[in-house]
Amino acid sequence: MTAEADQVNARGGASIATGRELQRGSRQRLGSSGRQGVTPALPVPAAVMARLPWLLVGALAGGLLGGVLAGGSGSVATSTLQVTNGGADSARVRQVAQTLQQLVKSSPVLESAARARNMSATDLSGRVTSSWVTESDLVTVSVTGVDGPTAVADVNAVAEAAVGVTRANVRARLSQLRVDANRLLTKETLANKDAESARRTAIGAALAARQDSVSADTEGIVIADPAVSAVTAGLSRSTGAVAGLLGGLLLAMLLAVLAGARALRVGSGRQVHALLPHADLSTTGDAAKVAGHVVESGTSCLAIVSLPGAHDVSASFAMDVADFVKGHGRSVTVIDTSSLPTEQARRDVLRYDARTNVRDTYGTDVLVAVVDSEEDACGMLVGQSNLRAALVARQRRTPMKALVAALSSLDGAEPVVILAR
């Protein structure tokens, strides 16, 4: 028998394989969509839809994490300053506004504001931002605080300080002009009285002109819109939860795709079709269809491969198919290999020449063999094409991985997937 098996192997070109080969790997073809040599996997959309509970858990966990991390950043309040005397030249306005944008964060302003709020300038400096509103004469000032009222008070203090410092600068410049003019008047006197009088008049006129220029050039800054309320700084809890939810959902989908068929069980026909779009699906009620294919194809052997969890269904399905084959006028032998006493006996039923010469071996036209996919003898069918195969899977019991492996291994036998409830 061993020599005969070797001869079969030489003819079949296949090494003796065990049933475990059916469980190993997945080389399912997906038409022209796969790269040659690369093992294709389950379609991504179907792999994701098959793990809906994972998506739910991922989304919830992510949302929770995002909500916890976000928020707690305090509040931010915004005040708006306006340059009132910038002129009509847009370039000049931009220059003044951008200067003000920097001035707001300068030490004199921050120190003044900090004094008003009884805090240090250092504490305030890290919480202040300013921005020029493009193509306008407005500058917004924002301050974050531990809560709304604090943020409002702080930003208004900064805005007022900016206005105050600007006005103080103007007064300082005017004062300096007066000091310089007085020194000039008192220290550089001329001996000639008429000349001295003219000098004093000229200095006075020049001083007046410069004072007027300083006052006119120095643009007025006012608080156009003081802050009255604050909003949540940074990310609100709800937004953080949304971001976390989306992140958790996407990563859960990734895990579902990575998991593939692992730990997945055969579900509904729709699920199997989505995961295995090229598989020929039927149910246990389609015994006539399977019998018709056997008769029409002229093959003499039909293997009913029982996947894990489906043996009892397989045997009854085999009898149903046999009845229909007989109905077509063919004689049938039905063998359940699990009832045979030895492994060798099971292999003898399934070997190549036995399947080819059914009439000589059994005296009938057709052999219907029920074989368990986990038996070693099932390996006799791997890579074979002189038979038809029906893979019986039980919904919610048969691992999807087993079905995928069986489809791949028995591809030459044009397998039909029989879904049993």
Added chain:
Amino acid sequence: MNAVERLEPDAQGAMTARWVAGLFVMCILLQRFAIPGTPVALLLPAIVVWGVVAWRRGVVVVDQTRAMLWLAAFGVTALVIPVQARFVQGTFISITSWGLFMAVWSPFVLRLVDRRMSTYLRMLHAVSTACTWLAVVTISMTVSQLAGVPYVDWFAKIVPNALELRGFVITYPISYGGTIYRSNAWIGLEPSMISAQLGLGVLAALYARRSPWLLGVLVLGLVCTSSGSGFAILTVGLVVLLVHPSRRWLRRYAPIAVGAVLLGLSTSLGALVVGRVTEFQSSQSSTSLRAIEPYRVLWPTWVQNVPGVLLGHGPGSSQDLASNTNTLGLLVPSPIKVFFDYGLVAGTVLAVFLFTCYAAGPSRGFAVGLLVSLWLLQPGTTTTLIVSQVLVFVTLWSPRIDTLLELRPAQSSRPARELSGARA
């Protein structure tokens, strides 16, 4: 077996080429449209719909590797957002910025069923034809102005405001105070966009071995845009061609190339384009504002603190910072967008996905040309029109199933029509 697989190979190739070329044409025609009342390009949902319909028809399938990388990239970047808010000071977070990024790159999880080289060449043939028509219109706009017809933005006059995409410089005079506007073919979002499309058209024409005269029209159209974007892509593509055996193809085009260069240089438009080559030395030039100034402006903020480097400053923060400088024309290139906004951790995952979209395509010239353009010169992450070019010429065809186009023997680079006839 889906609808595509039921077709004979030649019909399958023709159908696939039509789908992809149709996508490219759609990108040309819809580039100035916006989703009504929003600042989002209409092209974005249009491409997504294209992808869904193509998937249903069996023209494309989901590529598992890119799908997993897309899920990883956008899952990690989404989860890092609340972490940024907690641990990084001064963040600017725009969820819509993240959402736009995700949406723009969602079609990149797809790949074509038929990725044969003959089909790719068919597509290039069709694209070069479409670009030739675009070049004709581009040239017409310039010629009409030279003939005294002033430029009128007919698109803005005809299309309702709500449908018009804002925020782009539609066109502007070639020289300050001049009356001749850079050609945008009237329908272009910017002259640089039309330039990029025509640059790709020239490359497509070279690979598809189109006639030298057609190539001349394309180059002339490119010059009329007075923009360097297309020339940048073309130059990189040509360099790739020259370092591969495919350089033999170029002999056929040498005479017209020399003629075009000489003719171009003798015109003010050509001189202007040549002048753009060294303009990066000026900090106010377009090239500098795209490729150098953004790094100078944003680098100090990025490295201010360690959490900011690792976690990023928030989606949209780089654009916000760039806008606050009030520097007209300052763009945010892709490396900044990725690493400034999302940090080294999430940014690396995102960058891996983005680079995968440029890998394993049928043509190295297109892949490298677009990679250089989108990562160094263009805002190549969330501008749908720019990003879609990678989809059309590289990603949909990846992973390639034939030999790299530039490595194929000379006789295999026969014009696409002959190839398709031979396979039939």
